[in-house]
Amino acid sequence: MSLEDRKLRETLHQVIFEADTRAGKWFDIILLLSILISVAVVMADSIKALREPYGPFLMGAEWFFTILFTVEYLLRLYSVKSPSKYARSFFGVVDFLAIIPTYLSVVLPFTRYFLVIRTLRILRVFRILKLVQFLKEGNLLLRALSASRKKIIVFLSSVLILLTLFGSLMYVVEGEANGFTSIPTSIYWAVVTMTTVGYGDISPQTPVGQVLASLIMILGFSIIAVPTGIVTVQVGQEMARAAVSTQACPNCGREGHDSDALYCKYCGEKL
Secondary structure, three states: OOHHHHHHHHHHHHHHHOOOOHHHHHHHHHHHHHHHHHHHHHHHHOOHHHHHHHHHHHHHHHHHHHHHHHHHHHHHHHHOOOHHHHHHOHHHHHHHHHHHHHHHHHHOOOOOOHHHHHHHHHHHHHHHHHHHHHOHHHHHHHHHHHHOHHHHHHHHHHHHHHHHHHHHHHHHHHOHHHOOOOHHHHHHHHHHHHOOOOOOOOOOOOHHHHHHHHHHHHHHHHHHHHHHHHHHHHHHHHHHOOOEOOOOOOOOOOOOOEOOOOEOOOOOOEO
16 A cells, blocks of 8 residues: 555545544534434435425435445545454444435346335335444443343343243233233233333233232232343443543544553454
């Protein structure tokens, strides 16, 4: 790679991935507005009263934003040293989802795959996920959720076991005559009851079943607080850490580094 290409890549990386420069801030502002407007276009296209009179305009706007996000995606891949790592990252996948449905809707035959195309059109709303990169608090919450995922998995596994036991027990107590026609149906009732949603489409009729339902309701209140406590503790730990900078790794493109970091904590590349 020539010296000119290396300088161009470094300049693009600073503008696209970092927000501590004037050019980087303007790039983020333009990208943010483009995301919001493109999502608004997709939503307007789903309204029949707007789609019929303004269909060509909405389609033209859709292609404009698709090409714009395609150029942005290619520039992001070009500006990092390891394009494959960025392409497999969260934001890389989101960038890909933001552009691929429009191109696929052209390739697939319209008459035969109409429903598939409608689904692909809805997938364009995934562009809204690109907004996550502008929310520092959102990134903090994502890191907290990722750090506490093992505890949450253990918690959810325990809840699933309890729901299976309670549902099976309620099936035995109430039976098909009272609406508990199967164990899966009874487990559905247990989920609705334990989460305090209470649709009321199925309800116990026997005294024993009502007592059991009351216990599940009380248990549901205590269970709901558990994941909140897990995430809250992890969020506090994340906030207590050193402040992060807006600098992105030139190799993998990931952010979230400490302000005094010299190397990327994800791939080891020098910052």
